[in-house]
Structure formats: structure tokens, C-alpha cells
Amino acid sequence: xxxxxxxxxxxxxxxxxxxxxxxxxxxxxxxxxxxxxxxxxxxxxxxxxxxxxxxxxxxxxxxxxxxxxxxxxxxxxxxxxxxxxxxxxxxxxxxxxxxxxxxxxxxxxxxxxxxxxxxxxxxxxxxxxxxxxxxxxxxxxxxxxxxxxxxxxxxxxxxxxxxxxxxxxxxxxxxxxxxxxxxxxxxxxxxxxxxxxxxxxxxxxxxxxxxxxxxxxxxxxxxxxxxxxxxxxxxxxxxxx
Ligand code: MN
Numbered sequence: 001x002x003x004x005x006x007x008x009x010x011x012x013x014x015x016x017x018x019x020x021x022x023x024x025x026x027x028x029x030x031x032x033x034x035x036x037x038x039x040x041x042x043x044x045x046x047x048x049x050x051x052x053x054x055x056x057x058x059x060x061x062x063x064x065x066x067x068x069x070x071x072x073x074x075x076x077x078x079x080x081x082x083x084x085x086x087x088x089x090x091x092x093x094x095x096x097x098x099x100x101x102x103x104x105x106x107x108x109x110x111x112x113x114x115x116x117x118x119x120x121x122x123x124x125x126x127x128x129x130x131x132x133x134x135x136x137x138x139x140x141x142x143x144x145x146x147x148x149x150x151x152x153x154x155x156x157x158x159x160x161x162x163x164x165x166x167x168x169x170x171x172x173x174x175x176x177x178x179x180x181x182x183x184x185x186x187x188x189x190x191x192x193x194x195x196x197x198x199x200x201x202x203x204x205x206x207x208x209x210x211x212x213x214x215x216x217x218x219x220x221x222x223x224x225x226x227x228x229x230x231x232x233x234x235x236x237x238x239x240x241x
């Protein structure tokens with residue numbers, strides 16, 4: 001029997017440099033196709049229409065991008081907060097809320113983990129170098145496929161089920177991170193400087209956020225492929241089979 005066709009919505013990217021475009025870096029598409037899914041790019045739409053799309057797919061990816069507006073988590077923007085896109089915030093926060101409400105499998109990458117945390121009432125570090133003492137270099141100057149720092153994956157988590165517990169070397173292309181943890185989330189990986197590198201929900205079938213970019217590492221790193229494979233199993237409804 002042919003495997004079920006699994007449709008995965010991915011939130012479109014948007015920033016001021018490409019003000020008149022919704023786009024998505026190709027690595028996200030290739031990673032979903034590589035794991036056996038069919039990707040669909042979800043652009044900014046009215047919340048009701050986002051729900052209509054999510055009724056028809058088996059999973060959602062919250063993709064990377066610019067910073068979340070700090071006012072979304074009750075803070076004023078610090079001097080070192082980066083670019084924000086109100087359109088993108090509307091899209092991602094509505095899509096995250098709708099996916100969580102449906103218990104739709106959700107993989108949240110980089111900005112995505114930050115959106116997931118904010119959607120559940122958490123807050124963010126606006127600029128790691130200013131807020132974390134002895135911070136590692138989280139904005140690597142190296143190719144994206146190359147891992148530059150270690151994280152410790154916590155046992156007995158969905159992430160550990162996918163990639164194993166213990167040390168994992170990941171890429172790092174962020175300057176913000178989870179601060180106050182959102183409701184129902186647990187930390188599933190942490191960097192040696194204490195920066196949260198992965199979270200997951202205790203209350204949902206599969207709502208997993210990673211601060212790194214596994215989609216850029218799939219050709220070089222089995223653990224990166226495993227993240228997408230595990231997500232696709234959750235979307236197909238075969239997790240734990
Ligand atoms: Mn990092």
C-alpha cells in the first residue's frame with residue numbers, strides 16, 4: 001500500500017528587504033520533501049482562512065525569520081532588538097494558536113521556537129550577548145550546514161526520541177532565545193551557556209521547537225534528518241508505531 005500523502009504547511013517568510021514578497025528559503029521545502037511530505041507555503045491570511053488551511057494539512061512548520069515584536073510578550077523593544085514584521089507576527093501567531101488548538105503536529109524552527117513560546121505566553125531574550133553572561137557565539141560566522149556549538153538533549157523528550165539524548169552539535173544563527181517559558185512547555189535542549197535551544201509541549205501530541213536550523217544540515221547530519229523524519233511520523237499519525 002502506498003504511504004499516506006502527508007501535507008505540511010510552512011509559514012511564508014517576510015521582511016522589509018523584500019517588502020513586496022512572501023518567500024520561503026528552499027532548504028525548508030527540500031527537507032520536507034526529503035522526509036516524504038508535501039510542502040505548502042502558507043502566506044499571511046485572515047485568521048479564519050489560516051484555520052481553513054490547517055483543517056486540510058497534517059502538520060505545520062513555523063519557519064525562521066526576523067524578530068518577534070517584543071510588545072507581543074509585554075516588553076518594549078530594546079536597542080538591540082532586530083527588525084520586526086507585523087505581517088509575519090500576525091501570520092505566525094495565528095497559525096501557532098490554530099495548530100495548538102487542533103493539536104496539529106507542529107515543528108517550530110529558530111524564529112519558530114520563539115513564536116511557539118510567545119504563543120503560549122512566554123517571553124524572549126531580545127539580544128543574547130547583552131542578557132546572558134558568558135554567552136557563546138550564537139550568530140555563527142560559518143556555513144549554515146556546519147554545526148558550531150553543542151547542545152545537551154534532555155532524555156525522555158520527543159527530541160531525544162528523534163535524535164537521542166546527550167550532546168549534539170548544531171548550527172547557530174540567532175541572537176534571541178526563549179526567556180520565560182510558555183505555559184505547558186518543557187526545555188528539551190540547552191546550550192552550555194544556559195541558552196534554551198529546544199522546547200516541547202507537555203500538552204500536545206507533537207509541538208517541538210528547535211532554536212537551530214536542522215533544514216540547513218540535512219545533507220551532513222543524520223540528527224537533522226531525524227528531526228524531520230520524526231515530525232513527519234507525527235503528522236502521518238504513525239509516531240510510536
Ligand atoms: Mn545557538
